[in-house]
Amino acid sequence: MTKYHSDDYIKFLHSICPDNMSEYSKQMQRFNVGEDCPVFDGLFEFCQLSTGGSVASAVKLNKQQTDIAVNWAGGLHHAKKSEASGFCYINDIILAILELLKYHQRVLYFDIDIHHGHGVEEAFYTTDQVMTVSFHKYGEYFPGTGDLLDIGAGKGKYYAVNYPPHDGIDDDSYEAIFKPVMFKVMEMFQPSAVVLQCGSDSLSGDRLGCFNLTIKGHAKCVEFVKSFNLPMLMLGGGGYTIHNVAQCWT
Structure with a gap:
């Protein structure tokens, strides 16, 4: 975990529990x-x-022991180097990407959770080895980041892509945006591995969401990326209507 997160933050998470919270009030705020x-x-x-x-x-x-790997317990895209955020404590995505970079020169990360994956974007904002692509609600909505004009910095300029669809977007409209954007990203970036955060809070009826995607529409995004035949890591993420989450990830 300390390959990305700070030592003192990990030590804090290891030490704190409900019984000793009063001893860690300052650290909890920090x-x-x-x-x-x-x-x-x-x-x-x-x-x-x-x-x-x-x-x-x-x-x-x-190790080429599989073409597709899945961890629905992962995808905690909000956690930062020394800070928990949005129900996320450790950013497993960043740590997995760092592992992939040992063998892959370029890794593509894309995120179809309704919330912007700001923790992942922040970690790779100044590198050209990782491109981050996020489709999310933007504005007065957590975490309040991911403007269309946020495109990376330094070596990472143009390696961050943010697309905020409108509220209530349906399958057809989402697909009409997603496919051309992802096709161009694949063409220009030419990654050798892909990480996909499959947050199900972008589905219709989510308690915290406002998009109108069906499970079929959500799956079409995954199928399209899968069609490029690259090693792919699929992760979970948000989802606050239980039956939606269960059906989507099944």
Whole structure:
């Protein structure tokens, strides 16, 4: 975990539990733990399992032991280097991408969660080895990042792509945007591995969402990327209507 996250943040997550929270009040504020990232029994073990699944999947892909690896417990795209955010504590996606970069010169990350994957984008904002592509709601909506004009910086300029669709977007409209954007990204970036965050909160009826995608429309995005026949890591993410999540990821 410390290959990306700070030592003191990981030590804090390892140490804190519901019984000793009062001893860590300053650190909780510093690391943004509380409110939407609560302390619970087994917090660190959860982080280990979620992150371990994504990193182990990346290792399998690197060793060519599989073409597609899946970890629905991963996809926690909001966590930052020393800060929890949006129900996310450890950014398993970043750690998995760093593992993939040991064998792959260019890795593409794309995100169809309704929330912007700001933690992942921030980590790779100044590199040309990772391109981040996110389709999300933008504006007065968590996390408030991911403007169309946010395109990366330094070496990473033009290697961040943000596309905020309108509220209520349906399958046909989403596909009409997604396919040409992703085709051009594939053509220009030419990645040798792909990481996909499959947040299901972009589906119609999600308690926190406002898009109108069906499971079929969501799956079409995955199928399109799969058609490029690149090693692919599929991860979970958001989803706040339980039956939507279960059906989508099944």
